[in-house]
Amino acid sequence: MGLRDVLRKLPAPAQEALRDRAYPRLLPEGETAPEWHLQSWDDSWHRHGRHWSILAFVADLDDEADRGQLRALEAHQGDFARLNVRVFGINPAEGPAQSVKAKELGLSFPMLTDRGGSVARMFGASLQLPLRPLSLSALYLVNPDRKVRLSNRGRPSVEAVIRSVEALQRATRTGA
Numbered sequence: 001m002g003l004r005d006v007l008r009k010l011p012a013p014a015q016e017a018l019r020d021r022a023y024p025r026l027l028p029e030g031e032t033a034p035e036w037h038l039q040s041w042d043d044s045w046h047r048h049g050r051h052w053s054i055l056a057f058v059a060d061l062d063d064e065a066d067r068g069q070l071r072a073l074e075a076h077q078g079d080f081a082r083l084n085v086r087v088f089g090i091n092p093a094e095g096p097a098q099s100v101k102a103k104e105l106g107l108s109f110p111m112l113t114d115r116g117g118s119v120a121r122m123f124g125a126s127l128q129l130p131l132r133p134l135s136l137s138a139l140y141l142v143n144p145d146r147k148v149r150l151s152n153r154g155r156p157s158v159e160a161v162i163r164s165v166e167a168l169q170r171a172t173r174t175g176a
Contacts, residue, residue: 024124026138026151033142034122038090038112041098046110052085052165053142057125058111059135061093061101066137069155074107079162083169085141090114090125092135141165143172 007015027033033055037047056073058066073080073087080087087109091098098111117133120126125138141150141161149168150161 023127023136023153024121026124026153027140027148029148029151031148033140033146033148034119035146036119036122038088038114038119039095040110040112041095041102042110043095044110046088046112048142048146049086050144052083052144052169053140054080054085054087054161055123055140055142056087056089057120057123057136057138057140058089058091059137061091061097065155067101067105069137069139069158070105070107072158073109074105076158076162077108080165083162083165085165088112090119092117092120092133141168143168 007018010018033048035048037045039045054073056069058070060066070089073089077087089102089107089109089111091111092114093101094115095113098113101107102111114120117126117135120135121128121133123138123140125136127134127136137154139150139152139154139156139161140148141164143149150164
């Protein structure tokens with residue numbers, strides 16, 4: 001039984017209290033997102049460009065909740081394309097493992113390998129434990145100027161993320 005399994009057996013209030021004390025702080029909305037440059041399972045390299053980006057930090061590619069988040073992001077690729085939003089999955093798994101999972105889930109967006117978890121640490125999506133880091137699920141929406149527009153621990157509803165993108169883009173166009 002791993003640490004994740006032990007934590008899941010705690011009552012919800014205890015889980016929340018532990019998360020609040022132990023988990024690193026997410027980047028707040030309005031802060032400039034750190035630069036990143038990561039390799040995908042297909043050996044292509046990616047970085048934040050002059051576009052809206054969703055960075056989906058995935059803790060465990062074998063976890064059904066994380067897999068569900070990836071499937072939901074894939075199911076809404078048409079919406080993201082319409083909004084000019086690029087989606088990136090980020091996980092510490094090496095390319096071959098990500099390739100298998102990406103094909104299994106039918107993902108069209110890049111799954112990026114965060115070797116050593118340095119990018120996850122910069123974004124507060126990794127908990128440093130004595131023996132190794134523990135990846136945490138988190139989702140960020142970053143605008144073309146690298147400003148964090150949305151940051152969520154866990155797996156927020158993709159439909160809510162799309163509504164947020166639409167509202168933020170509308171506000172940007174109208175100057176609100």
